[in-house]
Amino acid sequence: MNKKIGIIAGVIVLIAIIAAVLVFTGVINTNGNTGPNDNVLVVGFDSEFPPYGYKDDKGEYVGFDLDLAQEVCNRNNWTLVKQPIDWDAKDSELSSGTIDCIWNGFTINGREDKYLWSKPYIDNKQVIVTKSNSGINSLSDLKGKQVETQKDSSALSALEGDQKPLADTFKQLVQIADYNTAFLDLDAGTCDAVAMDIGVAQYQVNSKSNPSDYKILDEEISSEQYGIGFKKGNEQLRDKIQQTLDEMEADGTIAKIASKYDSYGVPGSLIKNNNTTTNTTN
Structure with a gap:
């Protein structure tokens, strides 16, 4: 009997150790929401969708949306990972947790109930x-x-x-x-x-x-209107990113970034979000 109790106790301790390791490494997120594990934000994007996300002559991923994401990460002390994805596989990439959000000229219209959305930012x-x-x-x-x-x-x-x-x-x-x-x-x-x-x-x-x-x-x-798509239930990450974007709009940073893409009509397509509330019920 004592031997069996010892074995059971050992198994329980082992399970506790494994769980602790998973939480520590970010595999399990204890806040109940999927977020940027280890302060790393993984943005999924179509690498052939300029001016929002594309590869430049140096072979680097650039674009208006990626610039926005980089500034959001800078302000939150996060590391940005630009993850090019097969656009047909975007839903599986998001649901599996491979990416934290879809941020790349992503149309809200017709998908309102499929994702948790940021405020629209582009017409x-x-x-x-x-x-x-x-x-x-x-x-x-x-x-x-x-x-x-x-x-x-x-x-x-x-x-x-x-x-x-x-x-x-x-x-x-x-x-x-x-x-x-x-x-x-x-x-x-x-x-x-x-x-x-x-x-x-x-x-x-x-x-x-x-x-x-x-x-x-x-x-x-x-x-149509563009927004950032998150996995449903991930309000914590969505709200933090939206708060940062609101601050960037208020201090003129979004307009400044958009001016880099003036020849593509980005500044004229910006939506003013000061009086828009985020939909938290998607």
């Missing part, structure tokens, strides 16, 4: 890009044309939703993995137009050797 719209000599000057001119857009993008959602009547006039709506591929197809004549976010469109056009070879139609497909 965005979806547009059509085509070659200047294409003869396409309005959305109605897309009839019988081949149009490409990114998988799981806001433009695709619009063309499969409210703008489906427009998409039904296309010769074909093709889903591609990224917009670099779409512009290669546009240059090669494989497609006639690309449906995409205005900021990404401006970046792609302005980065070309001859930007005048392209045009962005004045007519928009749809509009």
Whole structure:
């Protein structure tokens, strides 16, 4: 009997030691919410979504959203980990805890109940890009044309939703993995137009050797708002990041960061959040 009691006591002690190690290393978070373990914030982003997140000529990940995240981390003494993700796998990355949030031109509209959201901070719209000599000057001119857009993008959602009547006039709506591929197809004549976010469109056009070879139609497909998506139940992390962003807006830091991306229309897309309350019920 004493031997059995000794074995049981030993097992209990071992379990206690393992649990303590897990808590200490951050594998178990004792505050009841998933947060930046060891003061490390892991931000998931699409590395081919300029000007919000992309790889520059030096091979470094940069962009407006990543700059915001870096400043938030600096103010909270956190370390930022920029984690590029497969956009199709973003939900599994978030739910598994591989990333702490999705922060990269992430559309709130249509996903309101799927994530815990920050306040919206960008007003965005979806547009059509085509070659200047294409003869396409309005959305109605897309009839019988081949149009490409990114998988799981806001433009695709619009063309499969409210703008489906427009998409039904296309010769074909093709889903591609990224917009670099779409512009290669546009240059090669494989497609006639690309449906995409205005900021990404401006970046792609302005980065070309001859930007005048392209045009962005004045007519928009749809509009939306960007926010930061967190796993439901993680109010503690969301609220801390939102508090820091509110401070950054008040002291002009967000506007200063946005000015770096003026050629992509970021400053004009900023939402003033001073009188907006965070939705804590998602």
